[in-house]
Amino acid sequence: MASRELVVLGTASQVPTRHRNHNGYLLRWDGHGLLFDPGEGSQRQLLLAGVPVSAIHRICVSHFHGDHCLGLPGIVQRLSVDNVSHPVIAHYPASGQHYFERLRHATAFHEVAELVAEPVAGPGVVATGPFGVLEARALDHRIDSFGYRLVEPDARRMLPDQLARWGITGPDVGRLQREGTLRVGEHTVTVEQVSAPRPGQRFAFVMDTRLCDGVYELAERADLLVIESTYLAEHAELAAEYGHLTVTQAARVAAECGVRRLVLTHFSRRYADVSGFAEQAAEVFDGDIVLAADLARVPVPARATA
Known part of the structure; x- marks a missing residue:
């Protein structure tokens, strides 16, 4: 198994489909697991992906819209059911503390696992450790939202x-x-x-947002960029109205920021066939393009040379 890979748990947007679960993305990074935006059904998707909840060390929630967080109660309770022995850190917008508390204690259960809440109050460093530096940047959505990036120091x-x-x-x-x-x-x-210089690797996670400075800061020189591309280019007005990106905007960010592998996700249910997303992305980005699919595994590209 790759030591650095993205396990895709869900790729839908507001409404799941027969083939796309709500959001969920587990980054496995040298034995450290970061679960991003666990939407409804994430617990089951982990099971189908063959990944135990003990693989989770941090949970990063971008914002408190249901398709990005309604799976949190199941994940939290499963940590205790499986007696996960290590602490699990939860990051989320501080302004949504009341939502986090409701989700964390959605039902009665015997809590034995240790879940440590570390809300994100603003842009900057969220955590440091053997995985590198975890940072957050503010995004432009209808409610407070943060994107995350993981930066491995150069060596x-x-x-x-x-x-x-x-x-x-x-x-x-x-x-x-x-x-x-x-x-x-x-x-x-x-x-x-x-x-010889060994550049550190970078992972970036950008969900629901309009184009803003935070998007570019997160994507800068990312080896692997996971980014929402809810709409095709012809629906740009809808994207702007609802606080989302088109696939062309997402691909242009990747091109301008020197991204190596672009993972497009969070597709609107209006598109039964998403092949057009790859075609539109390729018009502006000539790097590696991945259309995310549920239960897919996307490796972080091999380390770049200096």
């Missing part, structure tokens, strides 16, 4: 041939990485001499 990749050239082995490699220099005989070797 350096050690070059075995250069290490061998200087005779650096064992614990000395780690010492050089930590301190930046190492004395070898009469020479001082720098970490730059025996390594």
Whole structure:
């Protein structure tokens, strides 16, 4: 199984269809699981995808419209049913605290799992950890909404041939990485001499919004961008009225921000056939385009070179 992949749980918008569940996206990132926008039915979709709820470490809700959060009660209760032993952190717009409380305690249940609420009050860093830096940006929807991005810090990749050239082995490699220099005989070797830049990877999640600065900030240099594309270009007026993006707008963001893999989702039920979304996206974005489908697995692209 890929160490970094997106498990798609649902791809519908306001109303689910026979083939598209409400939203739900689980990012598996080196053993850390981030569940984005668990819509109605997410618990069952996890089961069908073969993913246990114990794979969830964080829940990120963009906003409190039902298709993005009505699956939260089932997920919360399942954490306790399965006795998940690690804490699960929940991020969501702070202005929707009352909605979160209602969803969290929607029915009576024996709560044994630890769910830690960390509401998002504004744009900025949400969390840091071995997964990197999780950030939020404000979006332009009909209610308060945030998009999220995961940023892995840039690092350096050690070059075995250069290490061998200087005779650096064992614990000395780690010492050089930590301190930046190492004395070898009469020479001082720098970490730059025996390594190459390793750009960190980026994941971005953009749901219900009109075009705004936050969309571009989230998408900037994303290796994998998951973005709503509710309407085709010919329905741009509807998109603007209801606070959504067209597929052409989403693809243009990807093109302008240097996105490597574009995942289009959140399709309106008015479109029985979504092949037109790929065609319109390809007119403005020449990168990798994925039309999200329920239960699909989308790998994060292989790490880019410097």
